[in-house]
Amino acid sequence: MNTPQPPSWAIRFLEKFCPPSLAESILGDLYEEFEDDLSFCSEAKARRRFVWNVFRFFRPGILLRNHYSYTLFNNNMWSNYFKIAGRNLLKRKMYSTINAVGLSIGIAFCILIFLFIRDEKSFDTFHKNKESIFRVEEKAYDVWEPDPENPYYYSAWLQAGLRNAVLDEIPQVDYATSFSNYGEVAINYKDQVFSENLTFVDQDFFSMFSFSSISGDQNQYLTELHHAVIPESYAQRIFGEEDPLDKIITIVLNGEKKNMTVSGVIEDAPTNSSLDYGILILPSNRSHYVMNLDKWYNFNTPLFIQLQENSGPEEVQAQLSTIVDKYMGESLAKRKLEYNIPDETVMFEYQLTNIEDIHLDTTISWTRSSDPKFTYILGGIALFILIIACINYVSLALTSSAGRSLEVGIRKAIGANRNQLLTQFSVEAIVLALLSLILALALVSVFLPSFNAFTDKNIRIDGMTALFMIGTGLGITMIIGLLSGSYPSLFLSGLNPIKVLKRIGTRVNAGFTKPLVVIQYGLSGILIISSIIMLKQMNFITTRDLGYNQDQVVVVHTNQKFDESANRFIEQFRQKVAPYGEIESVTGTTSSFNNGYSLNGYMIDGEQKSAYVYAVDPYYIPSLNIQLLQGTNFTASDSNALIVNEALVKDMGWENPLEEFLNWREDSLSAGARIIGVVKDYHFLSLEQKIEPMFLTLSSDDTGYLTTMLVRIASDNIPEAMEILRTSWVELAPDKPFDYSFLNEDVARQYEQYDRWTSIMTLSTFFAILISCLGLFGLAGINAVNRTKEIGIRKVMGAEIWNIFMLMNRQFILLVVISFIFAAPLSWWLMTQWLEGFTYSVTIGWDVFVLSCVIGLIVALLTVSYHSIKATRINPADTLKCE
Amino acid sequence: MGKTYLGEFEELVLTMVGILGDEGYGNAIVGEILSRMERQVNLSAVHVTLYRLEDKGLVKSEMGGATAKRGGRRKRYFKITNAGLSLLHDLQENRMKLWELLPEVKFSAT
Numbered sequence: 001m002n003t004p005q006p007p008s009w010a011i012r013f014l015e016k017f018c019p020p021s022l023a024e025s026i027l028g029d030l031y032e033e034f035e036d037d038l039s040f041c042s043e044a045k046a047r048r049r050f051v052w053n054v055f056r057f058f059r060p061g062i063l064l065r066n067h068y069s070y071t072l073f074n075n076n077m078w079s080n081y082f083k084i085a086g087r088n089l090l091k092r093k094m095y096s097t098i099n100a101v102g103l104s105i106g107i108a109f110c111i112l113i114f115l116f117i118r119d120e121k122s123f124d125t126f127h128k129n130k131e132s133i134f135r136v137e138e139k140a141y142d143v144w145e146p147d148p149e150n151p152y153y154y155s156a157w158l159q160a161g162l163r164n165a166v167l168d169e170i171p172q173v174d175y176a177t178s179f180s181n182y183g184e185v186a187i188n189y190k191d192q193v194f195s196e197n198l199t200f201v202d203q204d205f206f207s208m209f210s211f212s213s214i215s216g217d218q219n220q221y222l223t224e225l226h227h228a229v230i231p232e233s234y235a236q237r238i239f240g241e242e243d244p245l246d247k248i249i250t251i252v253l254n255g256e257k258k259n260m261t262v263s264g265v266i267e268d269a270p271t272n273s274s275l276d277y278g279i280l281i282l283p284s285n286r287s288h289y290v291m292n293l294d295k296w297y298n299f300n301t302p303l304f305i306q307l308q309e310n311s312g313p314e315e316v317q318a319q320l321s322t323i324v325d326k327y328m329g330e331s332l333a334k335r336k337l338e339y340n341i342p343d344e345t346v347m348f349e350y351q352l353t354n355i356e357d358i359h360l361d362t363t364i365s366w367t368r369s370s371d372p373k374f375t376y377i378l379g380g381i382a383l384f385i386l387i388i389a390c391i392n393y394v395s396l397a398l399t400s401s402a403g404r405s406l407e408v409g410i411r412k413a414i415g416a417n418r419n420q421l422l423t424q425f426s427v428e429a430i431v432l433a434l435l436s437l438i439l440a441l442a443l444v445s446v447f448l449p450s451f452n453a454f455t456d457k458n459i460r461i462d463g464m465t466a467l468f469m470i471g472t473g474l475g476i477t478m479i480i481g482l483l484s485g486s487y488p489s490l491f492l493s494g495l496n497p498i499k500v501l502k503r504i505g506t507r508v509n510a511g512f513t514k515p516l517v518v519i520q521y522g523l524s525g526i527l528i529i530s531s532i533i534m535l536k537q538m539n540f541i542t543t544r545d546l547g548y549n550q551d552q553v554v555v556v557h558t559n560q561k562f563d564e565s566a567n568r569f570i571e572q573f574r575q576k577v578a579p580y581g582e583i584e585s586v587t588g589t590t591s592s593f594n595n596g597y598s599l600n601g602y603m604i605d606g607e608q609k610s611a612y613v614y615a616v617d618p619y620y621i622p623s624l625n626i627q628l629l630q631g632t633n634f635t636a637s638d639s640n641a642l643i644v645n646e647a648l649v650k651d652m653g654w655e656n657p658l659e660e661f662l663n664w665r666e667d668s669l670s671a672g673a674r675i676i677g678v679v680k681d682y683h684f685l686s687l688e689q690k691i692e693p694m695f696l697t698l699s700s701d702d703t704g705y706l707t708t709m710l711v712r713i714a715s716d717n718i719p720e721a722m723e724i725l726r727t728s729w730v731e732l733a734p735d736k737p738f739d740y741s742f743l744n745e746d747v748a749r750q751y752e753q754y755d756r757w758t759s760i761m762t763l764s765t766f767f768a769i770l771i772s773c774l775g776l777f778g779l780a781g782i783n784a785v786n787r788t789k790e791i792g793i794r795k796v797m798g799a800e801i802w803n804i805f806m807l808m809n810r811q812f813i814l815l816v817v818i819s820f821i822f823a824a825p826l827s828w829w830l831m832t833q834w835l836e837g838f839t840y841s842v843t844i845g846w847d848v849f850v851l852s853c854v855i856g857l858i859v860a861l862l863t864v865s866y867h868s869i870k871a872t873r874i875n876p877a878d879t880l881k882c883e
Numbered sequence: 884m885g886k887t888y889l890g891e892f893e894e895l896v897l898t899m900v901g902i903l904g905d906e907g908y909g910n911a912i913v914g915e916i917l918s919r920m921e922r923q924v925n926l927s928a929v930h931v932t933l934y935r936l937e938d939k940g941l942v943k944s945e946m947g948g949a950t951a952k953r954g955g956r957r958k959r960y961f962k963i964t965n966a967g968l969s970l971l972h973d974l975q976e977n978r979m980k981l982w983e984l985l986p987e988v989k990f991s992a993t
Contacts, residue, residue: 022934025946028956029909029926035952053926061931 004043006034006050014054019065026057077420078427085428089435095400098778099393099432102771104439106389107476109382109767111444112451114472115459117375122272123359127210132174132307134352136162136320137364138299141347143339151345154364156302158350160283160292163202163303165327170319172311175204178283179275180301181367186559186736187279188250188257189238195737196234197278198251200286200301206266208306209275216245216264222282228260229280231268251279252736254287255561271458274358276367296327304355313352320350377757378455381764384523386476388768390484391520392775393429395513397488399782408492409500421493422486429485433477441473454756514811517779518819521856524772525823526830527765528852533831533844534758540842541751547682549625552718553743554725555592556709559736566705569732570617573709576728582721584714587619588706593684594746598703602664604652611648611664611693612684615703620696621679623712631658631677639699643677648693662695665702673697686750690839710743769856773863780812780864784871792876801872808868809861816860820853887939887970895920896932897971900942901963908947908958909933933961941967 014030015023030053037046089096127133135156142153163176182198203222206213213221214232221229228249235244244262251258260281269276283289283301292298307316324332332347341347353361360372408421416424445461452459459465558573560566570588577583591597591614601610618634620626621643634641642662649657663672681691697703713721722740729738748755784791791804828844835841889897899915900907912929916922936942947958963971 022930022959024956025909025959026930028953028958029930031954031956032910032952033926056925056927057930059927059931061934062927065934 004038004046006031007047010051010054014057017058017066018062022062022065026062030054081424081427082431084424085431088428089432092400094781095396095778096432098774099389099396100436100439102389102392102774103433103436103480104443105767105771106382106386107433107436107440107473107480108443108447109385109764110476111440111469111473112447113375113378113382115444115448115465115469116378116451116455116457118468119272119457119459120359120370120372120375124272124274124355126270126272127208127355129208129210129306130356131354132309133208133355134305134307134313134316135355135358136166136303136305137351137353139349139351141341141345143335143341154351155299156364156366157299158301158303159296159299160289160301161294161296161327162323164293165323166303166305166320169323170316172308172316172319173305174308175208175306176303177202177205177208178301178303179205179277180283181276181278182253184557184739186252187238188252188735189247192238193735193737194238195739196238198253199277199280200283201277201280202282204306205280205304208304211269211273212267214265214267215243216262218264221264222280224261224263225282225284226258226260227263227281229264229266230262231278232265233268234279235262235265251281252559253285255559255563255565256287257735258285274355274366274368297331305352313354317350317352320352324348324350378760381527381760384527385764385768385771386480388520388523388771388775390480391516392771392778393432393484394487395516395520395775396778396782397425397429397484398491398513399779399786404492405495405500408495409497412495412497413501418493422489425489425492426482426485429489430478430481433481433484437473437477441469444469454760513779514815517776517812517815518822520772520775521816521819521860522822522826524765524768525820525852525856526827527761527768528856529823529827529848530831530834531758531761531765532848532852533827533842534754534761534834536842536848537835537838538751538754538758541687541754541838541840542748544683544687544840546747547626547680550593550744550747552713553624554711554713554722554740555595555743555746556711556725556729556738556740558588558707558709559733559739560705560707562705562707564700564705566707567617567700570706570709572732573728574619576732577711577724580721580724582713582715582717582724584712585619585623586712587623587710588617589620589708589710590615590704590706592708592710592746593743594686594750595708597685600664600702602666604663609651609693611644611651611695613664613703614684614694614696615698615700615706616696617698617706620710623710626682627680629678629680631675633677634696634698636698638676640673641676642673642695642697643679644675644695645679645691645693646681647691648695649678651693664695687840688750688838769859773859776812776860777863777866780808780867784808784867788871788874788879791871791874792879795872795876796880804872805865805868808871809864812860812864813857816856817853820849820856824849824853887941889970889974892924892928893932893936894971894974896929897936897941897963897967900933900936900961901968901971905960905962907961907963912961936967937961940964941970 011027014027018026030050033053034046034050037049041049124130136158137154137156138158139152139154142151160178163178166173166176178200180200182200184195185198187194187196201222206218206221214235216229221227228251230238230244238244238249239247244265247262248259249262251260266280286292292300305316307313328348335341336343336345336347353364358366359369361369362371411421411424448459448461451457461469558566558569560569567588570586574586577586598613599610600613601608603609616634618636618638621628621633628643629646631643634643642664644657644662648662652660652662654660657675657678660675661671661673662675663670665672679696683691684694685692700706711725715721725740726738729736787808794804794807828849831844835844895916896912899912899919903911903915909926909930912933913924913926916924916929933942933944937944941964942961943964944959944961947960949955949957
């Protein structure tokens with residue numbers, strides 16, 4: 001039988017807060033009261049009263065009687081820890097430097113990644129109504145090439161009429177605006193010509209989004225057809241010091257000149273906004289706008305809506321499906337019948353995505369959207385480097401622990417307990433990490449511009465960012481300090497003081513460092529192998545024969561009116577520059593390489609086929625040095641003739657293509673266009689895709705007019721040739737900007753993203769190797785010192801310098817080889833994933849692994865050898881004479 | 884050193900410590916106040932007051948022997964010091980002086 005006891009937690013609580021000298025008598029009194037209570041009330045009640053009485057003692061009169069004499073002693077020890085930490089850092093300057101450099105690079109990488117993630121997270125969060133703003137998207141059944149896994153495709157481009165339908169028929173929608181980037185247009189102001197971006201939005205745009213207005217009345221921004229709102233930096237470019245309000249600018253839209261009045265200036269689109277706008281005008285300025293309003297098969301503008309505060313996207317979604325039924329039901333049903341699609345299949349749906357989720361949405365392509373994958377890769381690299389740096393600290397601390405063991409023994413002998421030793425060594429790690437933090441912050445501010453350039457961001461260090469940086473930096477530092485300090489401190493604090501002080505087994509067996517070095521070198525190995533493969537792939541792509549000559553070709557957008565006159569303009573230009581020997585040839589096309597394409601689908605013999613189509617002129621093939629395998633080039637009158645590529649011949653299964661016709665217009669009255677030539681496959685798209693069927697035609701019907709001029713320059717004197725082009729341009733088209741680029745640069749731009757990744761990989765590999773080598777250097781040094789006597793004895797016994805050199809290096813070489821054995825399959829796997837993005841890629845051969853292993857070995861050997869050579873050269877008499 | 888002042892509760896506890904002599908500890912004082920004054924006071928209040936009185940040098944304390952009761956915890960016995968006694972004495976005297984100055988009229992009026 002137990003006698004009733006008061007709750008023990010209450011007793012413990014009282015002992016916690018009560019000065020120890022008073023606790024006993026107070027508890028005794030409480031206990032006595034508890035026993036008295038038991039005699040006249042229930043046990044539960046007595047216990048309750050006990051707890052209550054304990055809490056009554058939790059009062060200043062008792063609490064303030066605590067004298068923290070015990071902690072005062074601890075504070076003395078804390079200052080001692082810091083002092084000892086400082087002295088140790090200064091005493092072993094080389095190791096401290098190695099550690100600090102490694103850690104600071106690691107921390108700097110981490111801070112940069114955190115800044116990157118913070119910026120990614122901040123996308124579109126500055127809108128006041130962000131919760132209720134949604135992008136409307138289509139989810140449509142892909143009748144052409146349905147993928148059995150997911151036969152739908154998603155797009156943000158919708159019908160022009162949807163905006164009115166949504167506003168009229170869905171009461172929960174407060175505002176709706178289209179948002180469609182048109183690209184660059186020519187702008188004339190006075191006699192100057194500019195080329196600026198144009199965006200079509202409705203007046204609701206300003207009520208929905210929180211872009212701040214600089215001047216003008218926000219409610220009157222786009223109330224008239226001829227109003228234009230311009231971003232701040234555009235205003236500075238066009239108007240300079242002048243006040244832009246109510247000025248008239250001329251916008252050349254599809255060759256048509258429109259006079260617009262500037263009704264306001266707003267801030268430039270922030271870098272963390274998914275909506276990247278230029279000059280804003282009403283969509284009703286677009287050509288065929290009114291005609292398109294009831295064309296529900298014409299998808300030409302994205303749409304954003306703002307819902308009423310208390311309504312959710314689900315209700316609106318339901319109402320959107322009634323809009324689908326109302327306007328598109330008939331044609332969708334017809335399509336279903338035509339392509340034999342099962343009845344229950346949903347053909348078309350609208351869906352809503354909140355504005356904050358647009359940025360990281362990878363299913364729908366959108367300017368400035370980004371794949372969260374990149375964040376993970378960057379984070380992974382930063383983590384790699386941080387781990388490598390932490391391992392440096394741990395292995396150096398362990399290997400040099402022999403020197404500290406005496407200190408530990410003495411500390412223990414005079415009464416330090418294990419916790420205090422743990423604290424001491426953690427303090428040392430944290431002090432070092434804090435020093436590295438200062439270095440890291442300096443590194444961050446130095447490297448931020450290049451980091452911005454690489455990630456295509458605009459992160460600047462302002463007050464908040466600086467605070468954030470220091471905050472995360474401190475956080476990372478504390479974690480690193482604790483992590484990398486914990487193992488050495490556990491190890492050192494566990495030493496037996498008697499053994500240490502009697503000098504029994506003073507050589508500390510820190511075998512754990514070897515696996516650490518393997519991990520470290522393994523991570524570096526992964527980075528080395530990956531970057532070699534990436535460099536090989538980039539080299540492969542940039543030097544690959546594309547099937548046409550991309551050098552010394554200038555690409556000019558003619559910006560002409562979109563009709564026959566566009567084609568005529570190119571002819572005029574050709575004649576204008578014909579007398580100059582510097583210009584070899586001029587040709588026109590619908591779209592240049594890496595600048596859009598047009599894919600045409602058609603039915604032949606009941607089979608669905610598709611091919612890329614380019615309208616060109618007869619100069620196209622000779623001008624670009626495209627190889628004609630069969631047949632002849634176009635003559636000026638061949639308006640119903642095609643030149644196809646090998647892929648199309650293969651796709652159609654033609655034996656003798658020159659006798660075939662391709663009925664790509666699905667014209668039931670004729671056999672279609674005659675094939676007059678076959679060109680060798682050339683890469684008209686990026687190397688990420690394989691060469692698809694394609695044909696060239698002279699006809700501009702259904703293919704569009706020649707909007708782009710490709711000019712091949714003959715001479716090496718490019719500036720002179722450019723001057724000829726410019727003066728000819730100004731004479732022919734004085735009101736249009738002379739916008740040009742070089743074809744080889746355009747083509748290279750397709751691989752910009754890969755190029756960036758290659759450079760970040762090379763850079764991180766460099767840092768990873770640097771840090772690992774620093775660590776290896778330190779380890780080798782300690783190793784050499786530990787074995788000084790052994791080397792002396794060996795030399796006395798007659799060992800050659802070469803033997804000793806081998807002895808010293810053997811274990812490190814072995815470690816490096818082992819780590820590469822681990823790194824090879826891992827990096828092979830990673831790189832196979834990466835190369836899958838390319839259709840044309842290098843094969844990963846064994847040579848890559850051997851090459852990177854050799855690089856790793858040479859670097860490691862060079863690092864280690866310094867100490868080995870130093871150790872072998874010491875006169876044994878010097879090392880053996882003491883004792 | 885200035886003159887020592889006592890609050891009403893402090894004076895009460897001090898008096899009780901004096902009355903209890905060798906037997907003055909927390910619970911005993913609470914019990915004594917209850918039985919003599921019919922006033923329920925909280926243990927913690929008494930403790931805090933005792934420590935304050937000890938700081939002022941009016942009482943002194945020492946730990947008693949262990950008992951089987953109270954979970955084996957010792958008692959802290961409080962004793963009144965000479966300073967405490969003379970303070971009580973002074974207080975009493977001053978109060979009497981003032982008492983005599985009260986006019987009789989007031990009593991007959993009630």
